[in-house]
Amino acid sequence: MGTRKGYDLELKEINDRVETMGKQVLLAIDRTIIALEKMDVVAANAIMxxxxxxxxxxxxxxxRCIQIVVKEQPIASDWRRLASYMRMISDLERIADNCSDIAIYIKKLASLKTVTPPAHLGEAFSSMRQMVADMVEAFHNEDLQLAEKVVKADDVIDDLFEKNVQEIRDAIKADTDAIEQYLDYLFIDKYVERMADHVTAVASWISFITKGELNIMFTDRYARESKDDPQ
Incomplete structure (x- = not known):
């Protein structure tokens, strides 16, 4: 085993890398929002x-998490932190994947006749983006109140998702020649909703790191959504 000082430095290094990954995901979201607004194929390729x-x-x-577990045999609180990191980065990676998924639809939409996007899609994207920004700040400061705010904000995204779905239904009925475009927007809307779910999961792990317990609001929601969405 290494010295405690070296061990603490390793933990801090991992912590900093998780935060950096969160910032990179936030940057990917910003680029996706701009690419969608401009229907920018070059930007979409860069996102992917x-x-x-x-x-x-x-x-x-x-x-790094696995190595420190093997080498140092961390105490319970540090093991809790390392386990949380590994769950967090999985959700962060899924958010980045969803940005790439949306980029694919941006490229498709750019090649089709332009239609008006769902009225609340921009709001949903912006709200989800704020969740990620708040999550990164909450992680940096281990701010439980801000992390709980992120969890609660997921309800806003769910409401906006349903509004967009209804608008897309109405748009398809009104313009059957643009079904492909509206279905593409429906997939984008769903990806934004799923990204918010992943952010909520990350925020909940902040509570687990600091208090040793998952946010009850998140665990209840996750149990309900897992029944509806096997993925």
Whole structure:
């Protein structure tokens, strides 16, 4: 085993890398929002290419967590932190994947006749983006109140998702020649909703790190949604 000082430095290094990964995911979201607004194919390709960087960050952090467990046999509180990191980076990586998924639909939409996007899609994207920003700040400061705010904000995204779905239904009925475009927007809307779920999961692990318990609001929601969505 190494010295306690070296062990603490390793833990801090992992912590910093998780935070950096969160910031990279936030940057990917910002780029996705802009690419969608402008229907920018070049930007969409860059988003998809950048996903490999976030995948590599996940792998690096995961390996570091495993190595410190094997070498140092951490105490319960540190083990709780390391286990939380590994769950967090999985959700962060999924958010980045969803940005790439949306980029694919941006490229498709850019090649089709332009239609008006769902009225609340921009609001949903912006609200989800704020959840990620708050989550990164809550993680940095171990701020439980802010983490709980993130969990509660998921309800806003769910409401906006349903509003967008209804608007897409109405738009398809009114313009059957644009079904493909509206279905693409429906998938994008669903990805935004799923991204918010992943952010909620990350925020809940902040509570587990600091208090040793998961946010009850999150665990109840996760149990309900797991029944509806096997993925």
């Amino acid at each position: 290419k950048n996903d490999a960087l976030i995948d590599a960050m996940e792998t690096d952090i995961e390996e």
